Amino acid sequence: MRNLAEEIKKTEAVKEAKKEPKEDFEKVHIFEAWCKRCNICIAFCPTGALVADKDGLPVLIPDKCTQCRLCELRCPDFAITVRPKEAKEEKS
Numbered sequence: 001m002r003n004l005a006e007e008i009k010k011t012e013a014v015k016e017a018k019k020e021p022k023e024d025f026e027k028v029h030i031f032e033a034w035c036k037r038c039n040i041c042i043a044f045c046p047t048g049a050l051v052a053d054k055d056g057l058p059v060l061i062p063d064k065c066t067q068c069r070l071c072e073l074r075c076p077d078f079a080i081t082v083r084p085k086e087a088k089e090e091k092s
């Protein structure tokens, strides 16, 4: 009985851990540790989908993002990754 409770707890924890990066990687993923807050990606984003937070870290406005990948191409630190558009379209 005790083991079952432990198992359930573990399963819930794994579910939570898996959920987070998935949602985060919806369109654009920013690797905070690699980002030097230069804001080049924000300057090059043609739709204004990236804004800087109070620390200069880019934050995505998902509705404005067209997944054009310009931010990814312009980032000098490989700190931003855009999910390929096709992958999402195929899914739906």
Ligand code: SF4
Residues within 6 Å of the ligand: 030, 034, 035, 036, 037, 038, 039, 040, 041, 042, 058, 074, 075, 076, 077, 078, 079, 080
């Ligand atoms: S261009 Fe790269 S390093 Fe510069 S703010 Fe954007 S994600 Fe960070």
Ligand code: SF4
Residues within 6 Å of the ligand: 028, 044, 045, 046, 047, 048, 049, 050, 060, 064, 065, 066, 067, 068, 069, 070, 071, 072, 082
């Ligand atoms: S993929 Fe394109 S539209 Fe989306 S945040 Fe990057 S530059 Fe902006």
